Amino acid sequence: MQPVLKARDIVQVLNKKTVLKGINLEVSVGEIVGIFGTKGTGKTTLLHLLAGIDQFKSGTLEILGQDTKKGDAYKRHLGLVTQERSLFQELSVLENLDFIATLRGGQRSTIKQLVDRLELQDLLKEPVATLDNGLFQRVALACALLNNPKLLIADELIKDIDFYSRRLIMQTIKQFLQEGGTFICGFSHMDYVNQLNRVAWLSDGQLTFYQPAEAAAEWQRQFEEFNLRSGEIND
């Protein structure tokens, strides 16, 4: 079966610094792949390239069989939640949902379904600027799913949010995957690793692939090594 996303040798240079040094990634239908990395390793840079927000310097990217340098049609099938709060801050939750559905071709029935799934009923009149992180991420996810995307890309979707919102978000993602969706997410906390099918670990501009348990063990190993070295320096 054709992969949903296929990246080959992607290189990105920002301000003369080569942030991505040859990214190779293939993601299949129904997969949930986490792009993991410590602070500043380039997760956001990579996710923005995959979502077509920024152009990359070299390499190729195919999404849903389309070469992304040759057209934009694939963007109709993408959903995106960025790390920055990117909704219309002065508008209410319902106004955001209505407006984004109009822009992206979402149906009224989809709005209703997402409001129910993410339990947004009591928030509809609230300006999104006033929402705490958990509520905001629930609204951001609802907006990203309005066009029934085939590929959802999200950066730190469940970082620093309350457990209840995290549970609703993960249930919604699970349903999205069961209905044929595919999910790529940037994350920097190993607490969430068991939610993933595969981890693509970004370090020094390249990806290494792990099973979730292997990634957690590798993180623990690096953490202990770091502590040991810090101890040596302190001694």
Ligand SMILES: Nc1ncnc2c1ncn2[C@@H]1O[C@H](COP(=O)(O)OP(=O)(O)OP(=O)(O)O)[C@@H](O)[C@H]1O
């Ligand atoms: N527009 C830009 N111009 C120059 N350098 C940039 C730009 N955007 C990011 N960078 C640099 O590229 C590197 C990767 O940044 P990026 O935000 O992609 O990392 P990240 O892994 O998402 O980090 P975080 O965990 O802090 O979100 C950093 O060194 C950052 O300073």
